[in-house]
Amino acid sequence: MTSVIRSRPISICLLLLLFSGLAIARWNRQYFFSPDSARYVIMARSLVNGDGYREIDTPGAPLYAHRPPGMSVLLMPAAWIAPYDAIAAKATVLLTTLLLLALLYYYMVCLSQSEEPEDLTDKQLIYGALLITFLFAVNPFTLFYSTLIMSEIPFTACTLGILYLIAVRPEQPRKRDLFLITALLVFLPFLRTIGIAMVLAVACWAVVRKSRWPWLVGVACSIAASGLWMLRNAALGKSGYASIAVNEIRSQGVIGTAFRMWERMSAHFENFGQQLLPNMPGMRPIYSGMVLDEIITLPGPTWLYYLMTAGVIAVACYGMLYRRNRGGTVALGYLVFSVGILSLWPWMQERFMLPLVPVVLAFVPSGWAALKRHIQVARPVTGKIFAGGSAFVLFLFVGCLCWTDTQLVHANLKMVWQPDQLYDEELPSNGFSNWTKAGAWLKQNSEPSDRIITRQAAIATTAHRFEMLAFFELVSPDKLHESIQKFSARYLTSYDKEIVSAFPWYLLDQDLVYRFNPVYDEQGVLILKVEPNRSGTIRQKYWQAGESLEIARQAYEQFPHRSTFQTALAQEMFKNEDYEELIGFIKQLQEQQVKDVKLTSLLGWCYFKTEQHPKAIQEFQLALGMPGQKMMRGDLIRGIELSHKYMANQQELSPEEANLKAAKKSLQLARTWWEYSQIDKAETELHHALQRESLESETQAKMQTLLAKVYLAQGRVAKATEQLELALKTAPTTEKSEAHTLLEMIQRETLVENFLKSPRKYPVDKTGHDDVPLKEEILQLAQEYEDFGVPGKSLALMERVNTAFPKQLEILKLLLKYQLLYTLTPEAEETIAQLKIIAPQEQGLSEAAKKIEALKLVPRF
Structure with a gap:
């Protein structure tokens, strides 16, 4: 027995050393989350500089309010010793992880020390606590977040610290305990706003019994500090998480809010299951982007793991009630308040559930010990078989987790020590x-x-x-x-x-x-x-057209088993409108037992685009039942609704009606391509559309006008002029049409160009007293360029005119406008200097000078 007790600190120290080695092997100077990770580091330096909690990477360095300052405060020593060094910041996070693992172990030991010693022997106590701590340590999510500059791990450590203090002395706290818990309760919501859930849980637990009222000191201080933070943000006119939730309630109504809350709670349950049982089938955990190959997926259906997750939560909740005399009700209240608050927030990121995992795991031994008292095994052999089977499954599960940890470490070491080989041969994800x-x-x-x-x-x-x-x-x-x-x-x-x-x-x-x-x-x-x-x-x-598709195809051919490359190739095929090829590609993957909600959704949209609406509905409905569909649910439901709508409105059209409808659809599509600057696609669509017969004159004229704009964008002025003249003949009108305006612009451009080719023919007083010849035409042309969407051409025109005819007030003012538009600061300063000589009282010069001074500002890093 003595040897077992002595082995306790040795065992936990060995575990911490092992984890430290893995984490250090995962260190690099890169940031993963954006903007969170960089923001924490930059804000920490701002605090160290004495600037306050400000965005020093933003012009004007405004006071920051979106995220609470707890994580940046924690990183201040690192920011002071090694500014902007990711390794120093990650070392800070690692230290909190080691504290978290130690707290988790000793918290379970504390919970297991019951007034009823027959529950667990000392040896079972140590081994059970060590096993749970080991499982959490080898969880890839733990390793992943312990090597990132994020607040999840420090927040979880702070949470467990509060629970541990309450479990040690729930009824008669010492002054030291009150001081520590007050500090932790105040700091917790500043690490993450969801920390208010713990404050509420402690308040509800302490208020019901007079002997616990001293704990309310920490609650009161925490609420006061959070209130001051909210007042500070309100004074800045910045909205926080609470106001976002309140606004959603107002906009959605009670019933809509309740429905959205249920959706989010189910999504958070799925996320919790993924982190409790990593590598679940059908899921792509966030750390999968930091390995060079596919992670090992656990066998079996997804629903089985959700059932196991529900079982673990139920056992843990029973353990919380069973250990209510050691603060178990605080943990249960924290769990309930956390899920309730998260269901009001619009975000559903999987990392939000990580802080709840060790809290739930900590009460599993207590819950299991309590349940064992109600379970009688008739035959000892049955119990041994169950224990042996459980040990075997646990061994395989731990092996899967350890292998994933090894993949994370291997990929990182290759990035650090062999970067050229990594980027040239492995085609790593954007996480690298x-x-x-x-x-x-x-x-x-x-x-x-x-x-x-x-x-x-x-x-x-x-x-x-x-x-x-x-x-x-x-x-x-x-x-x-x-x-x-x-x-x-x-x-x-x-x-x-x-x-x-x-x-x-x-x-x-x-x-x-x-x-x-x-x-x-x-x-x-x-x-x-x-x-x-x-x-x-x-x-x-x-x-080049099709370049992205070719890159995606080459990546897939090199690594056909990687799901990221499968999805990327499918998405590029869809963008390229290769619907038939994409349908065959996805079906081929499905025959290989590749099941992915994104691929199924793309298959549904392919059927929709090819007007196979019943098949589209079938695929969308199938995707709604697949893992990972929560984030795509709105898009899938929209696909089903659109498919039903098109089926309901489907009617027999005559060939002429069908042709007219197709022509209008092509015109609208070409306009969309034009608006999105996909000039080549707009040209292709217009050429196909103009080859149709029996086009309405108005539609045809609009197509010809748009095609002329395409030709102008390609620099083919003669072709553009030809199309504009055709458009005017096709649909003559007494009003000034867009075709007429563009034709005038081309003619004016020719006139001005001929003028600027020989400016010496026009003697102008260099003092600026004489107007530039064709001044009105030049100014009108610059405006027409801007209206057409090519202000850079207006800039070039003003530069040429100013070179040929300097010191012209109107020209210089317009030149300054475009120089500021394109942030040509040195050139704009020269123009302002000329304007101050010519017209020192000219309105707008002071504003332009202020803008230039603002553009010359340098951040204080």
Whole structure:
């Protein structure tokens, strides 16, 4: 017995050492979550600098309110010793993980020390607690989050610390216990807002018995501190998580909110099951993006694991009630309040459930011990067989977890020690993209005042530039242009072309407003320099039609078993409208027992696009019953509704009616391609549409006008003029049509171009007193370019006119406008200097000067 007791600290220390070795082998200088991880590090440095809780990577360094400051406060020592060093920040998280594992073990030991010693022997007590702690330690989610700069692990450690203090002295707390729990209860909601669930649980537990009222001191201090934080955010005009939940209740109503709560609770239950029993079938856990191959999937149907999850939760809840004298009711209240609050929040990320896993696991031994008293095994042999079978299953489960941990470590070591081989041969996921190296390149090769729109916020930790986060794969070209102009960005940073859906790659050549020129392409990151498109035309330089599809196909052929490449290829086929080929591809995968909700959804949309609506409905309904459908539920239901709608409205049309309907559909599709800057696709669609017979004159004229715009974007002016003249003949009108306006623009462009080719024929006073010849035509042309969507061409025109005829007030004002639009700061300063000489009292100069000064601001990192 003595040896068993002595082995307790040795065993837990060995486990902590083993886990530390695995975690250190997982260390790298990369950030995974965006913007969370980088934000925590940057805010910690802001606090160390004495600037307060501010966004120092944002112009003006505004006070920050979206996330509470607890994690940044925890990272302050790392920010002081090694600023912006991801390793130092990860070391801080690892220390909290070691504390968490130790707390979990000793918390279970404390819970098992009952007034009824026949429950468990000392040896069973130690082995049971060690087993649960070991299972949590080898859980890939634990290893994954312990090596990231995120608040989940520190928050969980803080939670267990509170539960442990209550379990040690539930009725008669000492002053030291009250001080510690007050500090933890105050700090917990600042680590994560959901920490208020623990505050409420402690309050409900303490208020019912007078002997527990001293615990309410910590509750009162926590509520006061959180209230002050909310008042501070309200004073800044920033909304927090609580206000988001309240607004949803107001917008959805009681019944709608209740339905959404039920949906979210079921989604959170699934997420909890994934983290309790990692590598469940049909799921892609978040850490699967940090291995080089597919993870081992547990055998059997998914519902079996959800049933096991429900069983574990039930046993744990029974254990909480059984150990209510040691704070079990606090744990139960925390569990209930957490799920209730999370069901009100719109987000359903799987990481939200991680803090509940060790709390549930901690009470499983107590619940099982209580249940054993009610279970009588008739034959000892039956008990031994059950124990042996359970041990065998547990051994296989632990082996699966350990192998996944090994995959995580192996992939990381290869990224650290063999990066060239990794990126050249393994085609790693975007989780391996080296943003810190790209940031270092930007720091050396860009101006300190240059601003960056980035897909990963970690770029600022090494670039030390102002940044703005954008999800390029979800942003339309118009929204991207708006963001660039609003933020005055000079660079975009994205995942590289190997991640085919990371960026609308066709914009590299087909954007009419900007030129996105690649200047850096290394280790999974592509940096694009933003420059004006002075020609207002497309080019053939960095992108070819079907390039993304070919990249996805090559990746799949190299690693056909990787689900990410299967999905990527299917998505590119869908974008390319290769519906028949895609249907065959997905069916082939299904014959190989590949079951994925994304592929099933794509199959449904393929049937919808090919007007096979009954089959589409069947696939959408099948996808609704598959694991992982929660995040896609809205899209799947929309597919079912649209399919039913088209079936109900389906009617027999005459050939002429069908042709007219198809022509209008083609025109609308071509307009969509034009709006999304997919010029080549718009041209192809229009050529096919114009070959139809019996087109309405109005529809045909609109097609010809749009085709003329396509030709103008391609720089084919003669072809554009021909189409515009045809459009005017096809549908003559007394009103000034778009075709007429474009034709006038082309004619005016020819006139101005001929004028600018020989400016010396027109002597103009260089002092600026004389007007430029054709001034009105030039100004009108610049406006027409802008209306057409090519302001870069207006900029080029003003530059040429200003070179030929300097010191012209109207020209300089317009030139300044476009220079500021494109963030040409040095050029804009020169223009302002000229304007101050010519017209020092001119309105707008002070505002322009202020904008330039704002663009020259440098972040204080």
